[in-house]
Every structure is written in C-alpha cells, then in structure tokens.
Amino acid sequence: MEKQGQRCSGLVLVPCPFQGHINPMLQLGAILHSKGFSITIAHSQFNSPNPSNHPNFTFLPIQDGQTDHDATSTDFISLITALNVNLVFPLQESLAQMIKQEEKKERITCVIYDAIMYKAEEAANHLKLQTIVLVTNSAATRLTHFTYPQLQAEGYIPPKDSMLRDLVPGLHPFRFKDLTILNFPNLEALLQLIATTIKIRTSSAIICNTVDCLEQPFLAQLKKQYQVPIFSMGPFHKIAPPSSSSLLKEDTSCITWLDKQAPKSVIYVSIGSAASIDGRELIETAWGLANSKPHFLWVIRPGSVRGLGWRELLPECFKKAVEERGCIVEWAPQKEVLAHVAVGGFWSHCGWNSILESICEGVPMICQPCFGDQRLNARYVSHVWKVGLELDNELERGEIERAIRRLMASKECEEVRQRATDLKVKVEHSIREGGSSYNSLDDLVNHILSI
Structure with a gap:
C-alpha cells in the first residue's frame, strides 16, 4: 500500500x-x-x-x-x-x-x-x-x-397501549412495540x-x-x-x-462440555452483556429449560439477575432435575460456542452482534428482546428472515418450554434451520x-x- x-x-x-x-x-x-x-x-x-x-x-x-x-x-x-x-x-x-x-x-x-x-x-x-x-x-x-x-x-409518539401491535406507517414489518423508544423513562x-x-x-x-x-x-x-x-x-x-x-473473562470449560454433546442437541442461552432479569424470570427460565428436555448451555452473567445472586436463587431440585443436561457459566466465548457442531439453537436477547454471529453459523434463534434496538432485531429475525421464533409475552415456563421444543424438535424447526443455513451461505458469499x-x-x- x-x-x-x-x-x-x-x-x-x-x-x-x-x-x-x-x-x-x-x-x-x-x-x-x-x-x-x-x-x-x-x-x-x-x-x-x-x-x-x-x-x-x-x-x-x-x-x-x-x-x-x-x-x-x-x-x-x-x-x-x-x-x-x-x-x-x-x-x-x-x-x-x-x-x-x-x-x-x-x-x-x-x-x-x-x-x-x-x-x-x-x-x-x-x-x-x-x-x-x-x-x-x-x-x-x-x-x-x-x-x-x-x-x-x-401524535404516534409516545405510542398508546392500544396501538402497540399496529404496524408503524412506512416501516413494515415493524410494530410500535418494536421501536427503540418504547418504555424509555426519559423519552424527550x-x-x-x-x-x-x-x-x-x-x-x-x-x-x-x-x-x-x-x-x-x-x-x-x-x-x-x-x-x-x-x-x-x-x-x-x-x-x-x-x-x-470481551470485557468479561470467558469460561472456555463450556467448550469441553459441548465436545461431549451430540450434534445440534444443545440450546445456547445468553441475554448479552447489558440486559438483566429478576428472580422470578430466572426461575421460570430454569424450569422452562428443565421441562423442555434438550441439553443447554446457559450464560448467567454477574449482575444479570437483579437482587440475590443466581446461585442462591436456583433451587436444588432444579439442579437435580437437569443433572448432566445443563452447563451454566458466567460468560462464554460466544463465537466459538455458536460455531460448535453441538449447538442447535440460540436463545438470544437479539443484540445486533449476537444476531450476526448466529446467522454466520446458521444457528436458528429464540428471540427474547429486552430493550433498545433488540426488539427491532427480533422482529427482523422472526418476520423478515424467518430464522427464529419470538418470545412475545412475559417469561413463563410453559411458553419457554413450547418455544424450545418448536425450535429444537419440530417440523417447523427443520424449515427454520434450512432458512438459517441458506442465509449463512449468502453471507459467506x-x-x-x-x-x-x-x-x-x-x-x-x-x-x-x-x-
């Protein structure tokens, strides 16, 4: 040069x-x-x-x-x-x-x-x-x-509750509930x-x-x-x-655990570097993972659970129920995880980096957006590219179980996975x-x- x-x-x-x-x-x-x-x-x-x-x-x-x-x-x-x-x-x-x-x-x-x-x-x-x-x-x-x-x-901003599911004029397929500004405490x-x-x-x-x-x-x-x-x-x-x-220390032991799992058998769960959940949502997530049966790699970042530490909140009966089916770490080398042959799905907060990383490995997603642009990104994944499913309601173990089963073990899963593979090929080109x-x-x- x-x-x-x-x-x-x-x-x-x-x-x-x-x-x-x-x-x-x-x-x-x-x-x-x-x-x-x-x-x-x-x-x-x-x-x-x-x-x-x-x-x-x-x-x-x-x-x-x-x-x-x-x-x-x-x-x-x-x-x-x-x-x-x-x-x-x-x-x-x-x-x-x-x-x-x-x-x-x-x-x-x-x-x-x-x-x-x-x-x-x-x-x-x-x-x-x-x-x-x-x-x-x-x-x-x-x-x-x-x-x-x-x-x-x-007069569309701030959006009224009655219009949250309406499409935003000129911005198909996005709804008012998908906008970055939703529920922000200081809108102006x-x-x-x-x-x-x-x-x-x-x-x-x-x-x-x-x-x-x-x-x-x-x-x-x-x-x-x-x-x-x-x-x-x-x-x-x-x-x-x-x-x-990464600003956080990555726990690479999860890769050793993934090496022991069957291809496409593991759902990877991470809500990213900034989002958080409360104790109730942690418990609902835990039992949704336990009841859905697939093996899981779950990232619970320090500070991501509001209130008590997650170790104190997860009951012993959950740990016994999942036994060797689950691996929980505080932070994972995400790109390496998504590229691993054992990973068959990604339950994501839908940050833009995470979506790109998932698409590049052909991994279909469950979308749990938390704030900011994540809701727009989730809508992209589920309704434009159709390479994922959206958790559109309050976290509840039954809904989580159904979503995981749909993504990991259903006829719909095969179609979503094929679209994810096709999109991966396009990005590679x-x-x-x-x-x-x-x-x-x-x-x-x-x-x-x-x-």
Missing part, C-alpha cells in the same frame, strides 16, 4: 465503551490493520479494552471524568452525555499531541468514531482531521430513527440523543457492520438519507483476524472475493487513501 517516500496512514478509532460497541470497533481496527493502516484506539477509562488482546494496536487512554457511581448509573442518557462532554477536550489534546509527534513515515489520516461518541467529530474538526462514522447497529434501526420527528408530530432526552447521533455534519463516510443480502431495502433507503458514501462491509467478526475483545462486503471494504480502503 505504501509507495516510495509516502508516509504510512494512521487511523484513530474512538469506540463507545460498551461491550456491544467495543467489539465491532476493535474488529474494524483489525480489518483495517490487515490492509496496512496503523491503528490507535482512543478509549475512555470506563470499560477500557485490554491492550494485550491487540498487540498490533496503540492504545490511548482518555480521561473521561467518570466516577464509580457514574459508571454504574442506570441513567443511560446521562452517562453517554457525560462521556461525550468529558472526552472532547482530552481527546482533542491527545490528537494534537499525536500530530506534533508524527514521524516521517506516519500521519493521522482520519478519525473513525462510534456514532454514539458524536463529540469525537468536534475534536477532530478542531484539528482539521477528517472523520468517518461507524454505525454498530442495523441499517433498519438507523432508518427508524429518522422517522421519529414525523411520528411525534403526527432519548429523542434528543437520537437526533444528535444520526446527524452527519462533516464526516466523509459511514461504515455499517451489516451485509447487503440481509438489509438491502433498508440500506437503499438509508443511502437516500445521507449524501456521503455508506460502506456496508460486515459481518466484521468474520472478516477480522481472530482475537478477543458476501465476504468472499467479488462479494458485496468484500468490494465495500476495498472501496473503504480507497476512500481513506483518497483523503
């Missing part, structure tokens, strides 16, 4: 400090490093990534001003706002220092920032550095955000944050962790909303060299030479080099 006498291009990446955002940003960094760019990760000290997992990157900690109280706050809007406000000037100073220390062979070409870290654009602009935005959720989610002002003006603040994060002020392009074959209609509409190139070059985790970007994601990555590299 580098020509005689030409300086190497350096990229500064600014992730949002949550697991579902850090993962794709670090994967993007690995992809671009493989194309010859040097990578600096400018990150907050809150939820900072582990540099030892990425020895080819330079890590630049930025003072974020967050106290322990701030970091554990459930007020998402306040936390995001504080992170942006507190990061902008330290980031600007760090970038200025990097520019002063530029070596002859390296220069900062541009700053790539997570859309939620919108103040990074301001810091880069002050130093006349070009920027590119990374969108870590689906194109469909991004597109729905553009409709909120009109829906609010027409959320709408303001969304309005801020969807704006493209001076950035030259948008990168999306998605695939044309999954979201072509929504990507086409999204491209009409923006006057800059959109590079849909996912799934990042299948293109990036293997590495770990996309990342091969000549595929849409392969070509989009080449276009992104050329775009960066043209800056």
